[in-house]
Amino acid sequence: MNRILEVEHLKKYFDTPRGQLHAVDDVSFSLEEGKTLGVVGESGCGKSTLGRTILHLIEPTSGKIVFDGKDISRVNRTQWKNLRDDMQIIFQDPMSSLNPRMTVSDIIAEPLRLQRKLKKNEILTEVRKLMNTVGIAARLENSYPHELDGGRRQRIGIARALALEPKFIVCDEPVSALDVSIQAQVLNLLQDLQEERKLSYMFITHDLSVVKYISHDIVVMYLGQLVEKAPSEELFAHPMHPYTQALLSAIPVPDVHAKRERVILKGEITSPVEPKPGCRLIARCRYATEKCRAPQTQIEVSPGHFVSCCRVNELNH
Ligand SMILES: Nc1ncnc2c1ncn2[C@@H]1O[C@H](COP(=O)(O)OP(=O)(O)O)[C@@H](O)[C@H]1O
Ligand SMILES: [Mg+2]
Numbered sequence: 001m002n003r004i005l006e007v008e009h010l011k012k013y014f015d016t017p018r019g020q021l022h023a024v025d026d027v028s029f030s031l032e033e034g035k036t037l038g039v040v041g042e043s044g045c046g047k048s049t050l051g052r053t054i055l056h057l058i059e060p061t062s063g064k065i066v067f068d069g070k071d072i073s074r075v076n077r078t079q080w081k082n083l084r085d086d087m088q089i090i091f092q093d094p095m096s097s098l099n100p101r102m103t104v105s106d107i108i109a110e111p112l113r114l115q116r117k118l119k120k121n122e123i124l125t126e127v128r129k130l131m132n133t134v135g136i137a138a139r140l141e142n143s144y145p146h147e148l149d150g151g152r153r154q155r156i157g158i159a160r161a162l163a164l165e166p167k168f169i170v171c172d173e174p175v176s177a178l179d180v181s182i183q184a185q186v187l188n189l190l191q192d193l194q195e196e197r198k199l200s201y202m203f204i205t206h207d208l209s210v211v212k213y214i215s216h217d218i219v220v221m222y223l224g225q226l227v228e229k230a231p232s233e234e235l236f237a238h239p240m241h242p243y244t245q246a247l248l249s250a251i252p253v254p255d256v257h258a259k260r261e262r263v264i265l266k267g268e269i270t271s272p273v274e275p276k277p278g279c280r281l282i283a284r285c286r287y288a289t290e291k292c293r294a295p296q297t298q299i300e301v302s303p304g305h306f307v308s309c310c311r312v313n314e315l316n317h
Helices: 047-054 077-086 104-115 120-134 150-162 180-197 208-214 232-237 242-249
Strands: 003-016 019-032 036-040 062-067 087-090 168-172 200-205 217-222 225-231 299-302 305-307
Touching: 003 047, 003 200, 019 047, 019 200, 019 217, 019 225, 036 047, 036 208, 047 062, 047 087, 047 168, 047 200, 077 087, 077 104, 087 150, 104 120, 104 150, 120 150, 150 180, 180 200, 180 208, 200 208, 208 232, 217 232, 217 242, 225 232, 225 242
Parallel strands: 036 200, 036 217, 087 168, 168 200
Antiparallel strands: 003 019, 003 062, 217 225, 225 305, 299 305
């Protein structure tokens, strides 16, 4: 298996009046070609910052990013432009990410105009192919985003991301703003595209039930750090970190006999500004003890299943 993306010790700190905000704090993972990595966690835990840093839409503070065998930890202007051919992003809210004054056809054409030397009619041919690929009727090519429903707008966002035939797409909460019935259609489209084009996805969401369906591997993020990573089935079958267990227990179970204990997290997510060195869940974790104040390391509990909790073995035996 070819690794399309390797991220090692990635950090993104923002300077704020109150001190440094550790939005992404020493994150490491890898992604295999043609697979989907789900990135899950509550709002504000650093998911979007992680995705944008990998794409160099914001510059990392430190750490290593290897994409398709090339070290892209630091890039200049030309390299940055070349990355856009291979790495793209789909946003949560297509309404705010699509220019309201541009037609569907112009929106999808834009990356081609900026990155490719094509004639007008060649671009139009490409745009029509892309519209067909994502299931947008040709008659809508001169419509504006506000004239379309959320599902169609997101399909346009997907068509635009596909225009340059990327290898890797960061999907940043792409279905979170959509009705549940439409969510499944968009997820199916993303999966079909992955199979046809061998695409690799980083799929960001705060909703674990969405990633279960689409991800091969999952990382769970809490306050800028990965607390657990595992193959998707393993994570759902054996969640080990108290935070993952709490997230999972919040998903409704359809079978009444399969009643699970609901694990409630106390309190709000703590501040990511100048965090203390120990486990960041301390204030909210009912299992927290004195030793949780020390920096946490990743413990491999079974092959490929990592948990950043010093109490994982006592709690899950
Ligand atoms: N440009 C920025 N400047 C300062 N802080 C930021 C900036 N972007 C994000 N943050 C902060 O970084 C943290 C992570 O944000 P974000 O990556 O958007 O989280 P998520 O996508 O998981 O909701 C939050 O505390 C947010 O306020
Ligand atoms: Mg976000």
